[in-house]
Amino acid sequence: MTIIPDTSRKILQPATLLGASPSPGVGGDRPGISGAGHRPVDGPKPASVRVPSPEELEELARHSQRLEAATPEEIITWAVERYFPRLTMATAFGPEGCVILSMLARIEPRVYVFNLDTGYQFQETLELRDRIAERYGIVVDFQRPELSVEEYERLNGGPVYKTDPDRCCFQRKIEVLHRVARGFDAWMSGIRRDQSPHRANAPIVGWDKKFGLVKISPLANWTRKQVWDRIVYENIPYNPLHDRGYTSIGCWPCTRPVLLGEDERAGRWSGTGKIECGLHTAD
Numbered sequence: 004m005t006i007i008p009d010t011s012r013k014i015l016q017p018a019t020l021l022g023a024s025p026s027p028g029v030g031g032d033r034p035g036i037s038g039a040g041h042r043p044v045d046g047p048k049p050a051s052v053r054v055p056s057p058e059e060l061e062e063l064a065r066h067s068q069r070l071e072a073a074t075p076e077e078i079i080t081w082a083v084e085r086y087f088p089r090l091t092m093a094t095a096f097g098p099e100g101c102v103i104l105s106m107l108a109r110i111e112p113r114v115y116v117f118n119l120d121t122g123y124q125f126q127e128t129l130e131l132r133d134r135i136a137e138r139y140g141i142v143v144d145f146q147r148p149e150l151s152v153e154e155y156e157r158l159n160g161g162p163v164y165k166t167d168p169d170r171c172c173f174q175r176k177i178e179v180l181h182r183v184a185r186g187f188d189a190w191m192s193g194i195r196r197d198q199s200p201h202r203a204n205a206p207i208v209g210w211d212k213k214f215g216l217v218k219i220s221p222l223a224n225w226t227r228k229q230v231w232d233r234i235v236y237e238n239i240p241y242n243p244l245h246d247r248g249y250t251s252i253g254c255w256p257c258t259r260p261v262l263l264g265e266d267e268r269a270g271r272w273s274g275t276g277k278i279e280c281g282l283h284t285a286d
């Protein structure tokens with residue numbers, strides 16, 4: 004199937020793409036949004052997620068194996084042909100996300116792309132969204148928790164990231180992704196196997212049991228160098244914090260520049276023992 008990009012660059016919200024009623028919270032402006040109710044970290048699980056059949060899992064594994072030799076563009080094209088418009092992508096505007104956005108602009112710019120805006124992102128990250136929109140015509144949607152940072156901290160007696168970063172990530176990111184995931188069949192992420200031992204076995208195509216979605220990682224077998232070579236070659240917009248020693252960028256309270264010789268993700272939750280926000284872990 005030949006994929007014809009929509010040159011109008013009109014940004015479609017998930018409800019428009021999926022022919023559903025507008026969902027609360029989509030595309031809202033700061034501060035806070037309406038949407039699913041705020042849940043405590045140890046409270047009831049968000050809406051039940053789909054469980055695939057063994058046959059479906061086998062089929063995904065076959066596709067993943069076959070796509071090991073494919074380029075990221077071929078993987079994205081496969082994902083679009085198979086899942087669009089029920090395909091989405093989450094990006095924190097890391098270098099990998101920016102590269103995938105540059106590819107999506109050529110392949111299918113109507114894929115719904117969103118950013119989990121915790122309220123704690125760097126200003127440079129937020130501004131990158133505008134630079135991406137200018138360059139590619141893709142307006143990444145901000146998806147936010149129900150409570151603004153001010154409300155959240157007031158309710159919890161201060162910043163939760165200082166006392167319980169797992170709960171903060173759950174309530175500011177994971178719950179939001181659960182809400183967004185409803186109505187989609189598959190999501191793409193920019194994770195690479197060489198980012199950390201934890202990600203070393205990430206498949207190109209797999210089942211994300213946490214969110215009940217097919218998960219596609221077009222850059223899983225790319226290296227950091229390949230990503231940056233593409234950024235330089237195509238002059239793809241990227242976060243200027245990378246030029247100031249930040250190799251992996253999340254929320255400002257939980258991110259620091261890395262030192263020479265440190266792991267790429269050493270600046271995330273430094274000194275806490277925490278290594279992932281939970282989006283890319285199986286449980």
Ligand code: SF4
Nearest residue numbers: 164168171172254257
């Ligand atoms: Fe909270 Fe830090 Fe997680 Fe951001 S990265 S959601 S500030 S704990």
